[in-house]
Amino acid sequence: MTRRAWLLFAAVSLLWGVPYLFIKVAVAEVPPVTVVFVRVALAALLLGPVAARRGALRGLRGRLPQLAALALLEITIPFLLISMGEQRITSSLAGLLIAAMPLFVALLALRFDAAERVGGLRLLGLLIGIGGVAGLLGVDVGGDRARFVGAVMVLLATLSYASSTLLVKRAFSDVPLLGVVAVATAISSLLLAPFAVALTPARLPSLQVVLALAALGVLCTAAGLLLFFALIGFRLGLTTVMIAHTVFCIPFAYLPIRARLQGTDKALGEAAADLYANEWQAFRRVTLPLLWPGILAGAMLAFIISLDDFVITYFVSGAGATTLPVYIFGMIRIGISPEVNAISTVMLIVSVLFVSLSYLLSRRRT
Numbered sequence: 247m248t249r250r251a252w253l254l255f256a257a258v259s260l261l262w263g264v265p266y267l268f269i270k271v272a273v274a275e276v277p278p279v280t281v282v283f284v285r286v287a288l289a290a291l292l293l294g295p296v297a298a299r300r301g302a303l304r305g306l307r308g309r310l311p312q313l314a315a316l317a318l319l320e321i322t323i324p325f326l327l328i329s330m331g332e333q334r335i336t337s338s339l340a341g342l343l344i345a346a347m348p349l350f351v352a353l354l355a356l357r358f359d360a361a362e363r364v365g366g367l368r369l370l371g372l373l374i375g376i377g378g379v380a381g382l383l384g385v386d387v388g389g390d391r392a393r394f395v396g397a398v399m400v401l402l403a404t405l406s407y408a409s410s411t412l413l414v415k416r417a418f419s420d421v422p423l424l425g426v427v428a429v430a431t432a433i434s435s436l437l438l439a440p441f442a443v444a445l446t447p448a449r450l451p452s453l454q455v456v457l458a459l460a461a462l463g464v465l466c467t468a469a470g471l472l473l474f475f476a477l478i479g480f481r482l483g484l485t486t487v488m489i490a491h492t493v494f495c496i497p498f499a500y501l502p503i504r505a506r507l508q509g510t511d512k513a514l515g516e517a518a519a520d521l522y523a524n525e526w527q528a529f530r531r532v533t534l535p536l537l538w539p540g541i542l543a544g545a546m547l548a549f550i551i552s553l554d555d556f557v558i559t560y561f562v563s564g565a566g567a568t569t570l571p572v573y574i575f576g577m578i579r580i581g582i583s584p585e586v587n588a589i590s591t592v593m594l595i596v597s598v599l600f601v602s603l604s605y606l607l608s609r610r611r612t
Contacts, residue, residue: 261470271458278329283442287435288463293428302425312417317433320410324403334396343400350408484567491552499544506540546604
């Protein structure tokens, strides 16, 4: 493996290892169905356009039943079970139980996939692994009924993941995996949307929950899958950079708007309704002017975050899609020159200017 491949592998491992912590934070204030919906909806927004542009959706026509089954087994069911399970157990235990997925794949293969069946020493290792999972449950869960239920939910999610692995091998081995995942996330979003709308509380969650949801959708799911496709040879370019920047900048644009909404007097909308204004008129003449400073502040903050980003761009960019931070990084590896110093100084000044303007606009009163 090349150095870039090792970096991609490490990044994918990190992004797919930390979601259990973010789930634990999110479910403290938000229903599990909302957590899952936000996560898969953000992933669908990112992966769908990329898959369409790359022609990865070809060959999926006529496979809607298989795609719906995959959406349930790979995304909807396990994501919900993990989120509900983490309301009862620690994120570390959830991660350890999910790591037992290869054991479930081997167990299911004994019945459904002859090519994956194990025997001899491998079968002995499988039995030892199952014993290790049972021992882990006995030590960590003990006699706590709630924790036991949570652990069972996560194990059922692991079983669902294993089932989806065999389904992908049987039904989608001849089509691009990116298209399959993009459609599956979109189907899951549609399935979860009505439940999320019905069960999500009206109050806004705390900042740490918003950031956890954004990290789950943008980093752990969308960016993690993009990095995975880059690792296995998926072609990247300017399109993936633009979409990735759009998605990961959403939380930074949202924060000033959210702060502006919290400071808005709800009586203004009621007053507009008393003056016979419909919802659109109230939004255009009352709500939007009040939100406009927050929208501008969010736009400036998102712009400067995108302009200065190096880490995500480095992984999702391809040939011909080099941004200024990536270009500067390449110049620094050769040696620091006056050009590098000049460009860095200009970027620092522009960054400070935009952040200051964003702060002033967010504090503006109308």
